[in-house]
Amino acid sequence: MIKRDEGLKILARHIPDDIVVAVYSTAFDWVQVRPHALNYFAVGAMGLASSHGLGLALGRPDRRVIVLDGDGSLLMNLGSLVTIANAAPRNFFHFVCENGTYEANGDHPIPGRDRLSFAGIAREAGYAATHEFADIGIFEQQIGSVLGETGPVLIDLKLVPGTESPRDYRGLYAAERRATFRSALMQP
Amino acid sequence: MSGSLPGPAIIAAVKSAGVRFVMSVPDIVSSEGLLHPIARDPELRLIRVCKEDEAIGISAGLTACGQRSMLLIQHTGLLDSINALRAVAVEYSNPVCLMVGLLEKEPGVAPTKSGRYGVRIVEPILDAMGIAHHLLETEADVPIIPEAIGRAYSQSKPVVMMLGRRPTP
Numbered sequence: 001m002i003k004r005d006e007g008l009k010i011l012a013r014h015i016p017d018d019i020v021v022a023v024y025s026t027a028f029d030w031v032q033v034r035p036h037a038l039n040y041f042a043v044g045a046m047g048l049a050s051s052h053g054l055g056l057a058l059g060r061p062d063r064r065v066i067v068l069d070g071d072g073s074l075l076m077n078l079g080s081l082v083t084i085a086n087a088a089p090r091n092f093f094h095f096v097c098e099n100g101t102y103e104a105n106g107d108h109p110i111p112g113r114d115r116l117s118f119a120g121i122a123r124e125a126g127y128a129a130t131h132e133f134a135d136i137g138i139f140e141q142q143i144g145s146v147l148g149e150t151g152p153v154l155i156d157l158k159l160v161p162g163t164e165s166p167r168d169y170r171g172l173y174a175a176e177r178r179a180t181f182r183s184a185l186m187q188p
Numbered sequence: 189m190s191g192s193l194p195g196p197a198i199i200a201a202v203k204s205a206g207v208r209f210v211m212s213v214p215d216i217v218s219s220e221g222l223l224h225p226i227a228r229d230p231e232l233r234l235i236r237v238c239k240e241d242e243a244i245g246i247s248a249g250l251t252a253c254g255q256r257s258m259l260l261i262q263h264t265g266l267l268d269s270i271n272a273l274r275a276v277a278v279e280y281s282n283p284v285c286l287m288v289g290l291l292e293k294e295p296g297v298a299p300t301k302s303g304r305y306g307v308r309i310v311e312p313i314l315d316a317m318g319i320a321h322h323l324l325e326t327e328a329d330v331p332i333i334p335e336a337i338g339r340a341y342s343q344s345k346p347v348v349m350m351l352g353r354r355p356t357p
Binding site for chain 1: 209233235236237238239241242243244245246247248249250251252253254255257271272274275276279280281
């Protein structure tokens with residue numbers, strides 16, 4: 001298993017200026033690992049990260065869009081895998097931060113924990129490529145190449161919590177952060 | 189009230205408002221008059237979604253990129269998407285534009301007077317959420333479309349345009 005903050009630090013080295021949509025516990029870690037105007041946390045309703053990401057990918061096909069989804073979150077919007085595969089954005093990279101629990105809501109297990117395969121579901125939905133990583137060394141070795149593939153690509157990261165980041169909900173979802181994102185995206 | 193609701197005029201009005209993306213789950217109300225023609229229209233990109241709330245997220249992402257979009261769905265899908273509308277459209281001030289078929293609403297009858305419970309509750313729910321809404325019942329209502337979409341984007345607020353009858357192809 002990969003410690004979440006350590007995995008995100010490796011990922012951040014490869015995507016210094018990409019659009020990143022992140023949710024819940026991963027979002028709190030991500031904003032510490034890569035504070036950036038192009039971080040997008042305004043998902044609003046649980047499960048919709050992949051859909052926001054699709055909108056961003058369609059609206060800016062010239063930019064790579066990274067979605068750091070949760071496993072419980074994606075289970076709420078599995079149909080989006082089919083929608084995304086059908087829309088086929090080449091710039092769309094969909095990470096599932098799979099810890100097997102609803103971590104932000106009391107650590108209850110997700111349905112199907114240790115049985116379902118997000119990579120398998122995405123592959124059958126029609127994603128261009130899928131990957132699973134449970135070893136940080138292999139992840140570090142291969143992620144650069146994976147990010148060079150043609151999307152949509154799903155990358156399932158088998159995670160455990162690492163060092164916990166501050167949980168500043170108001171700061172993460174502040175209107176100022178949304179405005180900053182939009183103006184940064186409008187820059188050429 | 190008599191009259192018809194011409195689909196070509198609706199599509200022209202939507203395009204005149206700068207909309208280039210349409211996200212849809214098929215609805216028999218708008219199927220022939222709107223969705224089939226939109227699917228063939230080279231000036232519009234149709235994104236077929238599996239569930240209506242996906243489209244609310246997609247719309248927000250497109251808005252952040254400066255792109256205008258519209259949802260084309262049935263009122264049952266609107267009812268299923270209340271939480272996404274609450275959060276993404278209202279609380280996060282996104283100009284989510286929805287064109288909504290009122291399945292089985294009687295032509296010429298106000299939605300709140302419909303014999304269908306699901307249709308009657310749409311406007312009161314939107315009022316409770318503070319979401320602007322307009323009824324498109326005849327051709328005379330079509331000019332509402334670009335005005336409503338333009339206002340939604342200038343004010344960063346959602347708007348619902350309800351189809352009071354089946355648009356004609």
